[in-house]
Amino acid sequence: MVDRAAREGDLAGRARAVLTGNDAGGWTKAAPNLYPHQWSWDSAFIAIGWSHLDPVRALREMERLFARQWRNGMIPHIVFDEQTPPGAYFPDYLRWDAGRSGHAPDGPPYTSGLCQPPVHAIAMLRVWEVAQDADEQVREEVRKRLGRLYPAVLAWHRYLAVARDPERSGLVTIYHPWEGADNSPRWDKALARIVPGDLPPYQRRDVGHVGDPSQRPTNADYDRYMWLVELLKRHRYDDHAIQKDYPFLVKDVFFSAILVAANTALLRIGEVVGATDESRGVIEEWIAVGRRGLGQRWDDRLRLCLDYDVRIAADIPVVTFAGLAPLVPGEDDEQRRTALLCRLDSPDFTGHSALRWPVVPSTSPNDPSFEPRNYWRGPSWPIIDWVIWRGLKMQGDDARAERLRHAALRRTAEAGFGEYFEPFTGEALGSPDQSWTAAVVLDWLAEDRHRSVTASAVGS
Numbered sequence: 001m002v003d004r005a006a007r008e009g010d011l012a013g014r015a016r017a018v019l020t021g022n023d024a025g026g027w028t029k030a031a032p033n034l035y036p037h038q039w040s041w042d043s044a045f046i047a048i049g050w051s052h053l054d055p056v057r058a059l060r061e062m063e064r065l066f067a068r069q070w071r072n073g074m075i076p077h078i079v080f081d082e083q084t085p086p087g088a089y090f091p092d093y094l095r096w097d098a099g100r101s102g103h104a105p106d107g108p109p110y111t112s113g114l115c116q117p118p119v120h121a122i123a124m125l126r127v128w129e130v131a132q133d134a135d136e137q138v139r140e141e142v143r144k145r146l147g148r149l150y151p152a153v154l155a156w157h158r159y160l161a162v163a164r165d166p167e168r169s170g171l172v173t174i175y176h177p178w179e180g181a182d183n184s185p186r187w188d189k190a191l192a193r194i195v196p197g198d199l200p201p202y203q204r205r206d207v208g209h210v211g212d213p214s215q216r217p218t219n220a221d222y223d224r225y226m227w228l229v230e231l232l233k234r235h236r237y238d239d240h241a242i243q244k245d246y247p248f249l250v251k252d253v254f255f256s257a258i259l260v261a262a263n264t265a266l267l268r269i270g271e272v273v274g275a276t277d278e279s280r281g282v283i284e285e286w287i288a289v290g291r292r293g294l295g296q297r298w299d300d301r302l303r304l305c306l307d308y309d310v311r312i313a314a315d316i317p318v319v320t321f322a323g324l325a326p327l328v329p330g331e332d333d334e335q336r337r338t339a340l341l342c343r344l345d346s347p348d349f350t351g352h353s354a355l356r357w358p359v360v361p362s363t364s365p366n367d368p369s370f371e372p373r374n375y376w377r378g379p380s381w382p383i384i385d386w387v388i389w390r391g392l393k394m395q396g397d398d399a400r401a402e403r404l405r406h407a408a409l410r411r412t413a414e415a416g417f418g419e420y421f422e423p424f425t426g427e428a429l430g431s432p433d434q435s436w437t438a439a440v441v442l443d444w445l446a447e448d449r450h451r452s453v454t455a456s457a458v459g460s
């Protein structure tokens with residue numbers, strides 16, 4: 001359904017129409033055709049978008065996702081829609097066979113067996129902030145629902161802090177490119193070592209939806225992705241077993257930085273819902289360990305934070321958005337913060353002279369692995385800009401945050417609600433009507449309202 005505002009071409013109306021168009025009743029498809037299920041970090045951003053339409057609906061998005069939480073605390077990266085035929089997306093829930101894990105929910109679990117960056121607490125805090133403008137009844141309903149979600153989010157963060165970081169390094173170990181930024185060149189070397197064994201036959205669905213296959217991973221990489229899934233299944237998705245002899249283990253700095261920011265948000269939610277001092281102490285400890293871990297991944301030569309390949313004990317020196325990870329929770333060390341901001345503004349990122357808009361390319365145009373049309377290998381992604389924008393704002397860097405927000409809004413106003421964008425021409429690529437793109441646009445637009453209210457309050 002296209003509402004009146006959408007017909008008039010107003011950006012907020014168009015964003016609302018994308019979100020409501022993908023609404024499947026209490027949860028939202030990540031994209032209408034390419035991604036017809038609920039994705040974990042997509043749904044967190046989507047909740048942020050919904051908060052501007054209906055804060056309670058926003059939390060229902062989270063509740064539906066958390067209803068499929070694994071018993072070990074993991075939030076699966078996909079919750080499959082039981083009504084959608086398995087063939088609509090590959091790999092479907094049958095292929096994941098998550099029931100092999102003793103931790104998966106009962107019945108056919110209808111989930112994948114991986115996870116994604118924990119944006120959820122950040123989203124829940126945002127819903128609470130937005131709900132402050134709603135009436136008392138809505139605020140209380142939001143508080144009540146946050147109180148119910150709190151222990152589940154704590155268990156999720158505990159899973160990441162313990163099962164995914166047995167070394168207590170403060171850095172989360174990922175098991176698959178799908179846990180981070182899919183076919184980012186960050187994973188190239190680790191992936192190149194994977195030699196697929198006897199793989200059950202499969203048919204890709206993604207390339208059928210995205211007309212141009214060069215925007216998506218290659219078939220050789222897909223074979224490796226699918227082989228890793230087979231290995232995870234053989235390990236019954238057991239973290240101890242996986243960490244012993246599974247071939248793809250990477251300390252992901254961006255994932256880890258989001259966890260630090262999410263723990264900071266969870267502390268605040270804890271205050272809202274009256275959580276115990278005990279849980280607060282645990283979260284504070286996770287934040288300290290996480291900050292330390294990020295600090296140890298700092299590379300003085302590239303002046304970026306680097307992922308770490310656990311299997312071969314080596315840094316991953318690729319220049320991508322992930323190198324800016326400490327900006328997400330905010331960098332305390334002043335020298336490093338200055339270095340990171342210089343990097344952000346430099347020709348490696350937003351300062352590249354040929355960019356259509358000064359937003360963050362997923363891979364630096366100056367890195368040899370850069371490909372402007374290929375998925376996470378160069379295009380800009382609105383959610384990445386949003387996460388960095390939020391970090392800048394929280395550090396009080398209003399001018400930089402505003403420049404990024406305005407550029408990002410111009411991108412969507414001119415190019416639409418694509419999944420990702422060619423950084424030089426601005427062309428929208430991947431799926432049209434991507435939910436999380438619409439969601440962050442709604443949040444950015446709300447900032448205008450907030451600013452004008454603050455300005456008039458100050459002026460009066």
Ligand code: 2M8
Pocket residue numbers: 030035039040041042077116178180181182206
């Ligand atoms: C992309 O990942 C899925 C697999 O999970 C795919 O390529 O089929 C990634 O961009 C991922 O980060 C995102 O959550 C998902 C849905 O938007 O699509």
